[in-house]
Amino acid sequence: MTWGQLVSSAFEAIRWNRLRSLLTILGIVIGIAAVMLTVGLGEGAQAKVSAKIASLGSNLLTVTPGSTTSAPGVRRGLGSASTLTMANAAALASHTVAPAIAAVAPITTQHATLTNGALNWPTTVEGTTPSWLTIRSRAIEAGRFIDSQDIKSSANVVVLGALSAQELFSTSNPIGKVVDVGPLPMTVIGVLAPIGSGTSATSNQDDIAIVPITTAQGSLVGTTATDSIQSILLQATSSSTLSAAYQEANHELMMLHGITNPANADFTITAEQSLFSAATSISATLTALLAGIATVSLIVGGIGVMNIMLVSVTERTREIGLRKALGAKPSDIRRQFLVEAAVLGVTGGLIGAALGLLGQLVLPGLIANPVSIPPLVTVAAVAVALLISLVFGVYPAARAAQLSPIDALRSE
């Protein structure tokens, strides 16, 4: 008997018992759809987190003063020797010292009120260098960003975040206008493109004002240690060199700060990605749990197929006897029932995959979570359905093949 004949006669047998066949494959349908949606939800969550990380700037490390220890509490480095300085930032920017670090942006942060005539708006003022724009993966919407000339001359210029610009200037063009940053009048030279408030883990990234770091240190900060900075942003050359960049920065800063015992470090380097690692691992746990449930439902589906195949073998004992009398070998009978199980499994798998893909379209609208099912998963799901039905079809098929033709023909 050829495979084509086997498959077409399997379809015939399945069509003959349409309702029962449908109920049989229901377990597989649900299992496959559940597995696909679980994977899709996991992938979707992963993509969402990746997008979040990318919005903060990719391959980003942040150096902050002070350090956390395993014991409760925070150790703060005090005094000029242990504070992050412009010299530290300059040292890390050297490609010979830290080849894995692509760009460095020293940052000072303070809160100030911006005033444009009668309108005022309290916001975060960051003093930094031109590389901030690329490290943070930000873009300019209008005008220009601060440049090295502004740094050199401590120019009184400011770049506004989209929200700050809107609050101060409404719809009119702010470029070239003067706003008071705290007590200092500064010329607006550019506006940042908005990235949306929902994408930040901590604060609204559009509610910001950027000034040259030299301006911030010289005029805005009221401390004597004008060289000190609040943090240093580092960008690794790629995601694979992120840990190398971490090591280089750590080593160099320990040396510069004269620290030999890593436990005494007066600074902390954090990867922005690590902010999300907890969230990611929670979603991974959830995904594993859901996948476990889905797998159980697939196995139950497989047992359903076995159950119905066993019933079918019993019901069709006479047919098996007849086929044997007409010349079917045990292997012919075994193949016939295996192919029937396989056809059931693939049909269930295809229906389940279709439901899964439908869910991919419908679910995001209902649960506000992205669902993205990789095409390979769809193919794998159908293959798994086939595999399960074959595994659970082996026993009933073997039983059918071993029936004695006499007993089989005699059965009523």
Added chain:
Amino acid sequence: MAQSEQTHPPGLLVLKDIDKTYRLGNLSVEALRRVSFTVFANDYVAITGPSGSGKSTLMHLIGCLDTPSSGELIIAGQRVSDLDPNQLAEIRNRRIGFVFQQFNLLRTMTAVRNVELPLIYAGVPKQERRERAITLLERVGLGNHLQHRPMELSGGQQQRVAIARALVGDPSIILADEPTGNLDSHSAAEILSIFEELNQSGRTLVVITHDANVAAKAQRILTIRDGQLQEAS
């Protein structure tokens, strides 16, 4: 299989000292004892006997559905008494055409597909299968019922489909087990006249029956009693 090369076999179906013993726990039941007979080509043989006499057992052995406990069974020159299940399946497919009391048609299939079934296991290509099945259905007078399913046919028609199926593989022996047992007298007469025609056209028939009227149509009648053969021609 040295026997299959033996020079011109004396008979189409040869039974020599066939014993068949069933074991039921500690009890062993002798269903057949030293049964020997020969069926020649173009014979029409009836095997009769009361129920429990061993005629079903004999039918299973001749049909290669079972193997004897001892003795020799030769079909068309080939010794079949000690073949394995796969070889027996092949013999059934090529040498035996079964006709059953219950017709045993597959209810999901049309008449023509039912008749094709033995050819599927013989590996005959589709086109040839279809042609041979149609030819035989026409021969048993069902040329207009090719696409009917068993439920749409009368008992007599179903048995004629079964006869077409028995003939389609061009077997050495047509083996019928109470072929008229489930039929009214009119249909039964129809079936018996088909058997007669087949015998006249050169077919070899072995009919197992307890019905004396059916047996009477045969050229030879073998009677089984308590597992032993009593031939009366």
